[in-house]
Amino acid sequence: MSAGGVAGLRRFLVARPAPVVVERCDLCAAELPGEHGHLVRPGERALRCACRPCSLLFDAERVGTDGAFVTGYRTVPDRYRRDPAFTLTDAAWDALQIPVSTAFFLLDSTRDGVLACYPSPAGATESELGMDSFDDGVGATRLATLLRPDVEALLVRRPRDGGTGIDGPAALRCVSECFLVPIDACYRLxxxxxxxxxxxxxxxxxxxxxxxxxxxxxxxxxxxxxxEGVPTR
Ligand SMILES: [Zn+2]
Ligand SMILES: [Zn+2]
Known part of the structure; x- marks a missing residue:
């Protein structure tokens, strides 16, 4: 773009750039880059931002009961996986009684069953599912056998259901998709x-x-x- 073009554009930029907010590690207060790791405590719906040393130091799975102390935190992994063979019938989705076409599913180690969560303008809505309705539908993917409790989720996007809820134009063009994602990605959504x-x-x-x-x-x-994963059918 020419210098004149930039100047011409600048006149329309009424909003000042947002102040740079420095994110800090919630455990040691070290400065963090924009992309950084997180810790969660099972049962809590909150993320703690963590620097690399703290994610290693505070991860209960790594520290274990033989460690100097048990922190109760789990480090959120950073793997993303997709099941290319994922299919989901309307009936299986309807059985979950989720009113929108995007939801994520997680195992909470402090409770039985599976939690289905979906984003809404008011935040995340949670509902507890019986294992049966989960196993027959979304849980049939091999991704479900890889899912780590508390720190990962199965993220599902369904084709649009007629324009209600958070279904939108892009969903129209795609078939159901299922991803294994870190739980912090779901918070971002x-x-x-x-x-x-x-x-x-x-x-x-x-x-x-x-x-x-x-x-x-x-x-x-x-x-x-x-x-990868165990065949479920
Ligand atoms: Zn730290
Ligand atoms: Zn963070």
């Missing part, structure tokens, strides 16, 4: 929906943000290999 959603149908900005989120997940996700 929940935050995007909460902050961009406008009115009844979300609006173009919300849909662009959600499509961008899924494009990023697709780019990070590696397809499940035939030797």
């Amino acid at each position: 929940v935050g995007l929906v909460r902050t961009t959603w406008k009115g009844f149908d979300g609006g173009a900005a919300a849909w662009a943000a959600i499509d961008g989120f899924f494009a990023d997940v697709r780019a990070r996700a590696r397809d499940l290999r035939p030797d």
